[in-house]
Structures are given as C-alpha cells and as structure tokens.
C-alpha cells in the first residue's frame with residue numbers, strides 16, 4: 211500500500227472533523243475523496259500531507275511511518291485550487307523551483323523541466339510568465355511543479371475547482387491520461403460526483419467526518435452502501451416505497467404487472483435525454499423518469515399521457531419506508 215491511514219481522529223475544539231478514518235490506498239492508484247462541503251475531505255488530505263496533525267491515529271506513506279514526519283520529509287507533491295505561482299518567474303523556472311532548492315545539477319534540472327513541460331503540454335510556454343497563462347494552463351503548470359520532485363504521492367485539493375465547466379472537463383480527461391502515463395499514487399479532493407466517477411480508480415465518500423463507502427465508481431453507483439451514497443452519486447426519485455435512479459424506471463403505456471399507474475405532467479427534453487415527470491396517486495412528490503429521446507418518442511409521451519411505472523430489472527433501489535437512517539440497498543429482482 212502506498213498510503214495507510216489508521217484510526218485517524220481530528221477535532222477542532224468540540225467539533226469532530228474526522229472520526230476513526232481507516233484507509234489503504236494502493237501504489238499507483240488515482241483516488242478521489244468525494245463528499246459534500248465541510249465533510250472533512252481537505253482535513254484528511256492535509257493530514258496525509260503533514261500540513262495538519264491528527265489527534266490520534268497514524269499515517270504510513272510507502273511503508274514509512276509518517277505520522278510525525280514534517281511535510282518536507284514526506285516526499286509529497288501538492289496542487290491546490292488557487293495555485294500560488296511565483297509571478298516574477300517564468301513557467302520553466304516555476305517548474306524548476308523544487309529542484310533548484312534541492313540543489314540538483316543544472317543540466318539535470320533543464321532536462322527534467324523540458325520533460326515535464328512536454329508531459330503537461332506546456333513546452334511552447336516555457337518562457338512565459340504565469341500571468342500570461344490561462345487558468346487551465348496554470349493548473350497544468352502547478353501539476354508539473356508538483357511532479358518535478360518525483361513525489362511518491364501527489365495530493366490535489368479541488369485542483370480544477372476555480373475553472374469554468376468546459377475547462378474543468380478538459381482537465382479532468384487530461385488528468386486521467388496523465389495518470390495513465392506517470393502512475394504516481396494520487397489523491398484528489400472533489401465535491402463533484404461526475405468528476406470523481408469519470409476520473410478515479412477508487413472513490414472514498416467522506417461525509418460528516420466519516421468514510422461512508424470506499425469502492426470503484428461502478429461499485430458506488432450500482433451498490434451504494436446507504437441512502438447518503440446513493441443520493442450523493444446520482445439523482446434519486448421515489449416510486450412507492452422505493453428510492454431509485456430515474457433511468458431505472460420502466461415506462462409502458464398499457465397496464466403492466468405490479469406497475470404503478472400515473473399521469474405524465476411534463477416531458478422535458480434535456481440534450482439527448484427526456485425527463486418525464488409523472489404524478490402518481492398516494493404520493494405527494496411526482497416521480498421523475500429519464501429516458502432516451504427515441505424511447506420517449508416511441509411511447510408518444512406528452513402531458514396528460516397515462517403511463518405505468520415499474521422498477522427495471524436489476525435496478526439499484528433503497529426501501530424508503532424503512533425507518534433506519536441507513537437502509538440496506540438491494541437490486542430489485544425482475
């Protein structure tokens with residue numbers, strides 16, 4: 211394992227920021243710490259980095275007991291949301307910085323910087339100042355700078371958080387490709403489930419100072435451990451006593467066994483899909499169903515259409531009538 215976190219607790223005064231965190235992250239893995247704002251993701255990342263100390267518990271990095279090691283001795287690279295570049299230094303010098311303070315030979319530094327700038331596709335920008343880069347280019351420079359010291363662990367805290375949606379998306383694809391090339395163990399914090407699902411090998415869902423679930427994107431999406439994870443990873447709608455995904459509901463325009471009858475109140479086209487709102491008796495909140503345009507067209511759905519709804523075979527569903535805060539999640543048998 212590259213990072214082993216055991217029994218970590220952290221309080222700020224009376225406030226419990228982290229409670230008994232246990233994690234093992236294998237070498238070379240790209241892990242997302244995902245969760246709502248204030249859940250403790252940044253605190254956990256800072257404890258791994260050595261920027262914050264845990265009240266109890268331990269952190270082992272690449273087999274080295276790091277709990278009490280200062281940040282400079284942990285061999286970690288960081289990138290934060292707002293990257294503090296040296297404004298008066300060129301892009302190349304910014305990337306070289308960590309190597310220069312480590313007094314590496316000049317020729318070695320030059321070769322390493324060239325290699326890194328190529329890796330992050332900034333070789334044409336080596337002589338520019340950071341102010342002459344776009345936000346996305348600046349974050350790529352930050353990544354190159356973090357990688358320069360050949361860290362055993364790369365820690366990214368919402369690295370693309372300050373960028374607009376389109377650039378974010380480009381950079382997340384780019385991060386995935388970069389990671390496939392460099393394979394450095396990487397942990398990145400995000401509150402964006404789509405970002406985590408798209409980029410990460412494994413996702414750790416952190417909420418209210420606890421780990422809710424650890425798993426691959428598919429596992430989390432298809433087998434959420436509880437209602438919180440289910441709701442955080444994607445849209446959830448209620449059909450009778452089930453809570454399930456809007457695309458996991460089958461719609462027919464004639465009665466089907468065990469189906470709930472309802473009336474379409476709205477069919478809204480959003481890009482390539484159609485979101486259909488269906489009011490059903492005995493349920494205050496309407497059901498939301500998502501389907502392809504082709505499917506909606508074939509069913510000729512429009513406001514006023516009578517429809518029958520049933521959970522699709524294999525749908526992931528939580529029983530909503532169960533009083534427990536953590537209902538079990540089981541696939542619905544067809």
Ligand SMILES: Nc1ncnc2c1ncn2[C@@H]1O[C@H](COP(=O)(O)OP(=O)(O)OP(=O)(O)O)[C@@H](O)[C@H]1O
Pocket residue numbers: 222225227245246247248249250251252253254401
């Ligand atoms: N130095 C501090 N003193 C007191 N409380 C703190 C301190 N740092 C963090 N907290 C609290 O600990 C909780 C967890 O914060 P943290 O930054 O880890 O959350 P997060 O999941 O990263 O959230 P975000 O996505 O908003 O950054 C928050 O409620 C925060 O207010």
